[in-house]
Amino acid sequence: MGNTQKLSDFLAAVKYEDLPTEVIEQVKRLTIHTVGVSIASDIIGTTQKAKKLAENKGGTPEATVWGGSGIKINAEDAAFANATQADVLDWEDCSWTGHPSAGVIAAAFSTAEARNKSGKDFITAVVAGYEGYQRIAMAVQPSPVYLEKHSWGLSSWQIFGSSLAAAKIYGFDGDRFNQTIGATVYVTPVAVGLHAAGPAKSDIYHFAHGTDAANGIFAAKITEAGYDNGRDYLDGERGYWSMVSDSDDSTWYTLDLGERWLINETYIKHWPANMWVQTPLEIIDAIYKEHPFTADQVKKISLSPYNTLTGSDYLASTKTTLDAQFNAAFCIAAYILNPVSDANWFAEDQLERKEILDLIAKFEEVGETITPSTNFAIFQKGSFPEMTMRVELNDKTVLEKTIVYPKGHPRNNTTLEEEYELFERITTPVIGKENAKAFIQAVDNLETLGNIGEAAKYLIK
Template sequence: MGFNVHTITTDRTKQFCHFIKTLRYEDIPPAVIERAKMMIMQTVGVSLCSAELKQVRDAMDIAIEMSAGKEGDATLWADGRKVSWEAAAFAAGTMGDMLDWEDCSVTGHPSATIICTAIIGAEVLKKSGQEMLTAVVAGYEAYQRIALAGRSNITSYNIFGNLAVLMKLMDLDELKMNQAFGIGTACAIINTNIHEITMSDSLDYLYGYRAENTVTMIKTAVAGIENMEDAFDDPTAYLVHCGYQEPEWLTKDLGSHWMMMDMLLVKHWPANVFVQTYAELATKLVTKCAFDPDQIQEIIVRPSVAFRHWSSETGYDSVTQAQFSIPYGVACAMYHPEPGALWYQPETMKDPRIIALMQKVQADGFVKMEGLKIIKDLIDGKHPEKFMIVRMKDGTEYEESAFTHPGHPHYMLTRDAFKDRFRLETKRVLSPERAEAVIEYICHLEDKQDASGLPALLF
């Protein structure tokens, strides 16, 4: 044990490191392996889809600049050029969250960085498909458990998920794992949601920063540091700085309760988690009833979500603003029922037809969810049925309802549905033949002795 001025009375950090070290592919239930594959497919798909947006092109340019004068070992997704490990992680982490289409757990978006960390790490380290999948599962366990143990900043948890992935891929000993988690706690950021206050698209870069930073963190742990151990047991190291503390989550049913199976909601639409079901209803209605959105008199949503029910009379400059707006999600889905990066191009967010339709989306009451458990309540199914009524100018009415949308833990997508979503997400980036090759590769990932071939298919 390293030097520490405090008395350590628990061993949760050591238990967790031991779990990661000893986790074997054969120990993971087939259903969990399948979910890990599908999360890889979903996250790769939405990442590639985002390549059409300016901020992602900016992230790629930054990645190239980070690797100036040297060809690296990692592939820049949707581009194909070789860059450094850190640079590739920065770009892919940014891409993963850009469309807000990857996933949502009770605490944020683990897939945005866990998946890219695993794929790029396996590429650089020449790891097998089974090793990659095992690392992905370890990453989700670390992310979810540490996040549930104490509320911090939304992207701080990604640090711990990424570190767990890299610990597993690099086969660190348990002492170095413990120290790496200590580095992660020192780098975790304060509990702030300034991105939501300001509606800044810098939120997407935060995921890129976390993916990039953790590569450097793990390298320093491998090189060797002293002390920095037992960060989740030390009374002043991490949990005391969080919004609440439930440290028992770190080891509760560890190895028997797999967190990605019931704590992870897969996004069906490129929008905030509270916009999902409303976008689903809008698309169902306009597709099934084939009405002209220009002829809509009024759209009633019952109930809405108060802190997501806003609209603009001038459109949006920020992608985040649009993603977090139920009226925008409804109006955009009516005019563009096939989702993609088009939803967040500047001309779409300023489209006069969408702006006009946003003003017609009215709330008939609001969902009553309070406190820090709001997303957990949503994932647990503790939310009311939602209705959408479309009233046309000629007096015709159309109605649709749903408790939730495809991708919810209680309404999970099938493998075929994940495949179809991937084809949709990548249709403007990959050829149909290349998309099918990626699908086939991911579905048989456990058979790959060297999984570094996957990034070569992602452009």
């Protein structure tokens, strides 16, 4: 029996009763967080475009677009809209290989709603999506030499989270899970992990999370309809890995199945920003709370080490939402001017706001150079890159702090109560306080929810 079948048999067999309490709590945490940051992105143009694209298609009324009009559409298109907006603020989770929650939560939710599945069914589907996705993604990670000439295919392996979650909702056996993997390989984008063409970042990156969620569900639907063969696509010299990498660490496909739950090793981002801007924001937040200051008091801000991804010159960029989210200087400036994290950091009128640009001009990254691949290697070992910030004020006051594990890291995780508070704060402007509180209650009692659609009705304007 090959690795594809072994992984497939595990995913088919896993039951709600098999899940440790901490795994069930993590599903609730990821659900409330992902849905919350999706709805919070309502003021951003990309979210509005994704909702309009999905709702205009109509189709069979199966599933709800979060923060939408309340009109139900088919499950794939709902997942497209929801997964796109899940990534718009770059505020969802981050695993060792990407953002599984954008696809897993969106696909599990829309397919569970379409099939009238329970909260327990949804929980189990989310776990299947994460456990399958993370092992496949880790198995195919390319070497640094490969990445010198090729893209990092985040939006390629991302699709497995949604297809495997949908397969679990559909109740597939091990053979059908195996074929779902085969169908997923056929509809996945290959190695299009580029955030930018040169220095010009593009919001197509956010839409890619939506298309992956929709195509993942479609791969499961193709499998449900039935097709010949198409098995064992993770195995052998021409397996999926050969499409996106120069490496196949096949031990990952079956590593500690049922014993080590990789969903609990996911980082839930505390701030609306790129993964490697989380620690700088955590530091500025700690410094500010200990010693509040205003923008005009700042003489210079320095951050160490220098990150090649988030340390680029925002002033020389195309100043898109994605440019801002991937820029440590912009996010720190946005925090200083508005210490309450929300979508307003990235509203269109903020991207070239003079006060933000003036603060960015006072920012520098110093020290050794560190790359995203180095950072991910540290994260994969259970740790996180240490960073230090120094804020010099005009009155010669120097404020300095070092942090290793920002909030949301598995070693410093948020609590459910903190996630509920965040959800209510950032979604109330869109869906209202009453709906926000009702959805929190539904997630808190997810294991007793008879039909996920009972929770979906609270996620509309």
